[in-house]
Amino acid sequence: MKFDTPATTNPIDRLKVIGKSTDRIDGPLKTSGLAPYAYERHDVVPGQLYGVILGSAVAKGRIASMNLSAAKAAPGVVDIVTYENAGKIAKSKNHTAHLLGGPVIEHYDQAIAIVVAESFEEARAATKLIRVDYARAKGRYVLADQKGSATPPTASEFGGPPDTAVGDFDTAYADASFKIDATYTTPDQAHVMMEPHATIAAWEGDKLTLWTSNQMIAWAVKDMAETLKIPPAQIRVISPYIGGGFGSKLWVRSDALMAALAARVTGRPVKVALSRPQSINNTTHRPATLQRIRIAAEKDGRITAIGHESWSGDLEGGGPETAVAQTRLMYAGANRMTATRLATLDLPEGNAMRAPGEAPGLMALEIAMDEMAEKLGMDPVAFRIANDTQVDPEKPERPYSQRQLNKCLQMGAEKFGWAKRSATPGKVRDGKWLVGMGVGAAFRNNLLGKSGARVTLDGDGRVTVFTDMTDIGTGSYTIIAQTAAETMGLTLADVDVKLGDSSFPVSCGSGGQWGANNSTAGVYAACMKLREAVAQNLGFNSAETVFEDGSVRAGNRRAKLADAARSGPLTAEDLIEYGDLGKKYQQSTFGAHFVEAAVDAYTGEVRLRRMLAVCAAGRILNPKTARSQVIGAMTMGAGAALMEELAVDKRFGFFVNHDLAGYEVPVHADIPHQDVIFLDETDPISSPMKAKGVGELGICGVGAAVANAIYNACGVRVRDYPITLDKIIGGLAKV
Amino acid sequence: MRMSVSLTVNGKPQSLDLDTRTTLLDALREHLKLTGSKKGCDHGQCGACTVIVEGRRINSCLTLAVMHEGDSITTIEGLGNPDDLHPMQAAFVKHDGYQCGYCTPGQICSAVAVLDEMKAGVPSHVTRDLEEKARFSTEELRERMSGNICRCGAYSNIIEAITEVAGKRA
Numbered sequence: 001m002k003f004d005t006p007a008t009t010n011p012i013d014r015l016k017v018i019g020k021s022t023d024r025i026d027g028p029l030k031t032s033g034l035a036p037y038a039y040e041r042h043d044v045v046p047g048q049l050y051g052v053i054l055g056s057a058v059a060k061g062r063i064a065s066m067n068l069s070a071a072k073a074a075p076g077v078v079d080i081v082t083y084e085n086a087g088k089i090a091k092s093k094n095h096t097a098h099l100l101g102g103p104v105i106e107h108y109d110q111a112i113a114i115v116v117a118e119s120f121e122e123a124r125a126a127t128k129l130i131r132v133d134y135a136r137a138k139g140r141y142v143l144a145d146q147k148g149s150a151t152p153p154t155a156s157e158f159g160g161p162p163d164t165a166v167g168d169f170d171t172a173y174a175d176a177s178f179k180i181d182a183t184y185t186t187p188d189q190a191h192v193m194m195e196p197h198a199t200i201a202a203w204e205g206d207k208l209t210l211w212t213s214n215q216m217i218a219w220a221v222k223d224m225a226e227t228l229k230i231p232p233a234q235i236r237v238i239s240p241y242i243g244g245g246f247g248s249k250l251w252v253r254s255d256a257l258m259a260a261l262a263a264r265v266t267g268r269p270v271k272v273a274l275s276r277p278q279s280i281n282n283t284t285h286r287p288a289t290l291q292r293i294r295i296a297a298e299k300d301g302r303i304t305a306i307g308h309e310s311w312s313g314d315l316e317g318g319g320p321e322t323a324v325a326q327t328r329l330m331y332a333g334a335n336r337m338t339a340t341r342l343a344t345l346d347l348p349e350g351n352a353m354r355a356p357g358e359a360p361g362l363m364a365l366e367i368a369m370d371e372m373a374e375k376l377g378m379d380p381v382a383f384r385i386a387n388d389t390q391v392d393p394e395k396p397e398r399p400y401s402q403r404q405l406n407k408c409l410q411m412g413a414e415k416f417g418w419a420k421r422s423a424t425p426g427k428v429r430d431g432k433w434l435v436g437m438g439v440g441a442a443f444r445n446n447l448l449g450k451s452g453a454r455v456t457l458d459g460d461g462r463v464t465v466f467t468d469m470t471d472i473g474t475g476s477y478t479i480i481a482q483t484a485a486e487t488m489g490l491t492l493a494d495v496d497v498k499l500g501d502s503s504f505p506v507s508c509g510s511g512g513q514w515g516a517n518n519s520t521a522g523v524y525a526a527c528m529k530l531r532e533a534v535a536q537n538l539g540f541n542s543a544e545t546v547f548e549d550g551s552v553r554a555g556n557r558r559a560k561l562a563d564a565a566r567s568g569p570l571t572a573e574d575l576i577e578y579g580d581l582g583k584k585y586q587q588s589t590f591g592a593h594f595v596e597a598a599v600d601a602y603t604g605e606v607r608l609r610r611m612l613a614v615c616a617a618g619r620i621l622n623p624k625t626a627r628s629q630v631i632g633a634m635t636m637g638a639g640a641a642l643m644e645e646l647a648v649d650k651r652f653g654f655f656v657n658h659d660l661a662g663y664e665v666p667v668h669a670d671i672p673h674q675d676v677i678f679l680d681e682t683d684p685i686s687s688p689m690k691a692k693g694v695g696e697l698g699i700c701g702v703g704a705a706v707a708n709a710i711y712n713a714c715g716v717r718v719r720d721y722p723i724t725l726d727k728i729i730g731g732l733a734k735v
Numbered sequence: 736m737r738m739s740v741s742l743t744v745n746g747k748p749q750s751l752d753l754d755t756r757t758t759l760l761d762a763l764r765e766h767l768k769l770t771g772s773k774k775g776c777d778h779g780q781c782g783a784c785t786v787i788v789e790g791r792r793i794n795s796c797l798t799l800a801v802m803h804e805g806d807s808i809t810t811i812e813g814l815g816n817p818d819d820l821h822p823m824q825a826a827f828v829k830h831d832g833y834q835c836g837y838c839t840p841g842q843i844c845s846a847v848a849v850l851d852e853m854k855a856g857v858p859s860h861v862t863r864d865l866e867e868k869a870r871f872s873t874e875e876l877r878e879r880m881s882g883n884i885c886r887c888g889a890y891s892n893i894i895e896a897i898t899e900v901a902g903k904r905a
Contacts, residue, residue, distance in 0.1 A: 027828035028820060030836030031843060033771020033811035040770035120765065121756040194775045194783055194837040194886050243773070243837030244886050276776040473835030473887045628831045628889060635888025660780035660884060667881040667890075673873075674891040 001525035004579025007684040011547065012524060017486040018479075018689075021624035025492065026241075026477045035241045038213040039198035039273045044238075045209075048200060049078055051116045051262045051272040052123040053254060054130055055109035055282050056101055059653030060139035060346045063103045063112065067131040071115055074129055076122030078268075081261045082113045089257070092226035094219065096318040096349045099227065099257040105134065106315060107348045108654035109281030111254040116262045116270055139346030141653040143288050143313045150311050150341035158447075158512070159322030159340065159357060166394050167335035172305035176296030179305075180371050184293065184364035184719045186323075188646035188655065189286040190663050191353050195243020196279045201259035202269035209236045212256050215245045216509035217468040217502050220252045227257055239500040242510075245472040246636070247352035250511050253283050280348075280658035285646060287312040287321045287350035289360045293368040301378050301386040303333035308365065313345030321350065322357035326443045326700075327365055329586060332389040346653050352511070354636060355696035358444050359703070363640065363721060366440040366704030370711070379423065380439050380708065381413045381592075392586045401585040401685035404616035405441060408592040411677065412439070412614040416594040425715035433598035435609070436713025440705030442591030442613065446683075446692040447514040448582045451522030452505035452575030455484060455530045459569070461550055461562030463488050464496040465526075469507035469519040471499055473632075474695055475625030476515060482622060483520040483689070487527035488561065489547030505573055513589070513693025516621060521576040521687040530572035534564040581685050589617040589692045593634070593702040597709035599716075604728035606642055606710055612675045613702070618683035618692035626694045631674040633698025639666045640699070641706035643722050740801045744769065745813030755801050760784045762800035763810060771811035771840045775884070782883035785841035785848075786810050792848035794882075811840035814847065823847050826896035834887035842883045846897045849879045853901075871901055 012018055029035040042048070056063075068080050083102035091098045101110035113130055117123035140146050152162035173179060199212040208228070214220045217237050225232040242249060255272045262270040274282060289312045296305040308327035312320050324338035353359070373383035385406045392398040413419070421437040422428055428435040453467040465484050471477045481495040488495075498504065505526075508518035535542035540554035552559050564570055581587075596610040613630050620626045643664040646655040657663045676698075682690040703721065711717050716731035739752045744767060751766055760777075763769045763786070772795055775783030779797035786795045787809040815821035820828070823843050833839040853875065856868040861878040869875055876894050885893065 023828050024831065026836070027833075028817035028824075030833055030839050031811075031824040031827045032814070032816050032820065033769075033840040034817065035836055036770065037773075037837065039774075040764065042768050042770070119754055119757075120761060121754045125756070192886055194781065194835065194884065195773070196775070242835060243775075244835040246886070273774070276778060276780070473833075475834075624831050628834055628887075628892060631891050632834055632888030635890060636886070659778055660776050661778070665884060665886060666888070667884055668877040668894065669881040671877075671888070671890040673894075 001528065001574055001576050002579060003576055003687055004581065007688045007690055010688055011487050012689055014486060017482045017492060018621055019619065020622065022478060022482065022492060022622060024475055024478045024625060025481050037195055037241050037243050038200065038211050038239065039271055041200055041211045044211055045202045045269045048269045048271050049116050049118065049266060050120040050123045051114045051259055051270045052127050053111045053258050053272060053274065053278065054113040054127040055278060056105045056112050057132065058105055058134045058136045059108040061105050061137040062135045063105065064133040064135045071126040071129040074122065074126040076117040076119055077126045078116045078118065079266050080113055080115050081265050085265065086261050088229055089227055090229055092223035094223050094251050096315045099254045107346065109278060111258055111282060114258040114262045116266050139653045140344060141347055141648055142650050143290060143311065143343060143345060146313055146343035146345060147290060147311050150343035153320045153340060153342040156319060159320065159325060162340040163338065164328055164394055165337045169305050169307050169335045169337040172335035173294055173296045173307065176304055178299065178376055179294065179296040180368060180375055181294045182368055182371060182719060184291045184367060186289045186360040186363050186721045188288045188648065189353060189640060189644050190280050190646055191246040191248035192279065192660060192663060192665060193244025193246055193248055196274045196276055197249065197253045197255040197283060198273035199256040199259040200269060200271040201263040203263050207234050208260055209238065210256055210260065211238045213242045213249055214239045214252060215242065215249045215470050215472055215511055217470065217500060218506045218509065221502050223252050224256060228260060237502040239470060242470055242472045245510065246354045247356065247511065248283055250352055276660060277658040280655050280663065284349045284351035286353035287314060289321050289323045291323055291364040293364055295368055295372045297372060297376060301376055301383050303331055303387045305335040306331060306333045307337040309339040311341045311343060313343040314350040315346065316344050318350055321360060323361035325357040326361050328394050329392055329588065330443050331387040332393055336393065347648065354633065355444055355699050358700045362440065362443065362701045363703040366701050367707050367719060370708040381409050381418060384441055385409055398584065398586050401587045402681060402683045403590060404679055404681060405590040407679060408590055408614040408616050412592040412594050412612055415677065416612050418594065421712065425712050430598065432601050434601050434713045435596065435598045436709045438595045438705045438708030438712055440593045440701035440708060442593055442697050442701035444513060444589050444697045444700045446517065446587040446589055446686055447512050448578045449508040449514055449518050450575055450577045451508035451518040453523040453526040454505050454571060454573040455526045457530060457534065457561065457565045457570045459562055459565045461560060462494055462496065463490060464498060465523055466498045466504040467507045467519065467522065468502055468504045469499050470510045472510045474510060474515055474629060475622060476519060478625055479516055479520055479621040480523050483523045484527055487524055490550055505575065513696040516693055517687050517689055517691040518576065520621060521689050524688050525574040525576045526572055529574045530570060533570050533572050534561065537564040537570065576687065585685050587686055587692065589694065589697045591615040591697050591701065593705035595705040595709040597706060597713050599710055599714040599728060601732060604725035604732055606723065608638060608672050610672055613698055614677045615694060615697055616679040616681050617694045617697055618681055618686055619690040620678045621691050623678060626678065627676045629695045630676045630698035633696060634674055634702050635666050635671050637699040637702030638671065638706055641703035641721060641723055645722050738801045740804050742803055743807040745810060753800050755799065757800045758796050759798045759800045759803060760795040763795065769810050769812050773837050773840060775838065782845060783838045783841040785844045785883060787844055787848050792845050811844055814843065823900050826900045830892045830896035832889050832893040832896040834889055838883060838885045842885065842893055845880060845883045850901055
């Protein structure tokens with residue numbers, strides 16, 4: 001199904017199943033511990049061996065020698081795979097560093113060996129017996145030190161060109177009487193999804209099956225094929241349950257490659273899970289940024305110039321954190337500039353983490369907006385509202401398909417009790433606590449991509465959906481079932497959903513908050529094709545056919561849906577693909593975050609008291625699961641604001657706090673009750689579902705809302721995330 | 736070195752011959768193939784492996800299986816199954832107290848044990864008076880549940896799920 005004109009009324013609009021707050025259909029399995037994650041597939045293939053990966057102890061250099069003899073002789077050890085016996089392998093285009101290092105080492109904890117043994121304990125113990133001598137090379141590990149050597153990266157599909165300019169920023173900024181110029185920093189951050197990367201690999205002749213934990217099944221097949229230099233058709237990837245990803249599982253990592261290599265060398269299936277420490281330095285992280293923002297405005301609050309520059313680093317050949325992306329689109333202003341610079345760093349590979357670009361970009365921009373509002377003596381909500389734009393400010397011929405940011409801000413202010421906020425910081429006291437409120441606007445694009453599905457109707461009237469789409473906690477199983485049920489006139493209980501298998505039609509996968517809208521649109525397309533087949537089988541005129549309550553009706557003729565499959569299952573397959581509506585219109589999602597924070601007047605400790613997000617993100621397919629996506633992202637954003645920071649060892653080039661004790665993420669005690677309001681919106685330009693993404697919107701802008709609430713509470717402006725108490729306490733005495 | 740150990744898991748006697756280095760978590764997951772208890776960190780930092788041993792919740796990754804001779808262990812599989820969910824499991828489904836599902840068994844085992852701890856008057860860090868019986872509050876719940884990390888960020892919903900179950904009890 002080609003989607004190239006805005007959607008009109010269609011079966012989804014009936015909203016009998018879609019749009020309802022239904023429980024997840026995978027809930028009973030997940031809450032009873034029976035949903036099988038990658039490492040747990042004892043059932044799929046017998047004789048599984050255990051593999052444990054050894055990572056490089058240096059960040060940059062070469063392996064001078066490796067002595068495996070003690071490890072090989074250790075009890076239970078079956079074999080060891082290193083670059084010397086791995087066979088010919090390559091690096092896929094999607095990987096910056098090789099998944100298997102040696103003799104050249106590209107980053108700390110890069111996989112250099114896998115020990116395969118009969119038990120996990122034996123394999124783990126034997127890795128300690130491998131003797132590696134390294135020739136360490138000098139590396140570049142500190143972004144601030146490399147800032148001067150940073151260069152414009154090549155334009156990318158997601159980040160656009162490195163630089164943009166409209167009007168005359170320099171003159172407009174120089175001439176303005178109200179302006180700010182501030183620098184913000186965000187640290188390296190880790191996904192630390194709860195399930196570390198894991199894979200079981202098994203070969204049958206030249207065919208490889210991977211039971212793994214991966215967000216993008218088709219990418220996994222392609223990248224493994226490129227890496228192993230075998231045809232994609234020889235690889236099957238299965239990933240029905242994924243214990244979180246947040247971008248970390250967009251690409252196959254060393255667990256998948258090393259399991260595949262180990263299984264090939266030993267001739268037996270091998271299972272591998274990365275340890276929690278390996279999940280930090282062996283895989284990817286969100287790169288740190290340095291950001292400079294300049295804003296100039298008229299006295300009435302209208303922005304006349306806005307400039308955003310960002311520096312980040314990555315391994316040679318890697319990419320930037322596209323932190324300026326939202327500033328190109330979010331606010332009006334005739335004179336504009338953005339610039340992205342990329343330095344080379346020899347830290348582990350930087351890559352996408354939930355809302356790459358916007359998450360750290362808005363952490364800076366939305367503080368800057370708060371600072372500018374204060375400079376103007378304007379309310380920060382009113383200042384944002386005054387700078388709304390209904391078109392892409394860099395390309396005014398492109399309108400937004402929908403943009404209700406102002407309504408989000410207005411409704412949020414009203415519901416949160418914003419009117420009670422003191423414009424002067426440090427004025428509200430509750431015992432030892434200084435209390436303040438902050439706002440941050442949320443913005444994240446709605447990305448469109450092809451997505452396919454196959455649907456089958458059986459003689460019992462049940463419909464089964466097959467697609468390689470994944471559910472990483474997002475609720476894909478449920479909204480896909482809702483889509484099929486709505487389109488076929490069934491209830492949720494009549495639909496089965498099979499996901500995460502490369503033998504199913506290729507979907508959009510999970511990432512960039514594109515999963516929900518595209519994957520359900522693909523399922524809708526396949527179901528519309530199935531409806532035609534049903535009508536044809538029953539001899540109905542398909543244009544007039546109505547599907548409801550398990551029946552099919554055309555004129556005064558009526559049949560049970562199951563009747564169409566009486567002589568055998570009916571199957572239809574289709575995909576959604578898009579015309580140029582994504583180019584003609586700017587498609588984005590919007591929100592407004594409101595946070596109340598309390599700062600201990602003596603210690604600078606921060607506690608969050610209330611959080612509210614008002615979101616405008618097209619049709620909400622399932623308010624229950626969508627709300628969970630938003631509160632989860634708000635939680636991750638609170639972590640980014642208050643505690644998350646990978647500490648770089650500047651001498652040896654690795655992230656020191658490589659576990660969940662050292663890399664702190666929010667726990668129950670850190671997060672208050674959270675409220676989410678979705679505006680009633682449909683966006684017929686986005687897809688037949690009229691939906692957009694919400695999975696990343698919730699993290700966008702919330703960190704700055706926290707920072708602004710802290711400032712409003714205690715008068716200390718921190719521009720260097722995370723906002724830990726040591727950065728606050730020095731300023732408190734002055735309050 | 737290997738040793739045999741006898742445990743009662745979810746009411747069923749189990750005898751295992753194990754490498755002494757095997758954690759209780761790996762004994763459950765790899766030997767008894769009860770994979771509901773999750774390995775999120777293997778360091779006692781995340782709580783995904785929480786099981787109930789002799790009535791108390793523990794991180795099963797931080798204890799060796801052979802230390803539990805004769806112990807009675809309840810895992811998520813012992814609380815209920817999809818056709819007959821434990822009230823806490825059902826409340827997690829109703830309140831969407833999970834997303835990816837990986838921390839969920841640990842959260843649920845912890846939550847069940849937390850309510851028992853509060854019933855027994857065990858104080859926590861936020862209990863104001865150690866002499867008094869801890870009173871049920873969201874502050875108490877949040878404190879007591881803070882050993883169970885949920886990176887998907889379902890905390891607000893988890894607290895609502897536990898509160899509902901606690902209310903039913905009271």
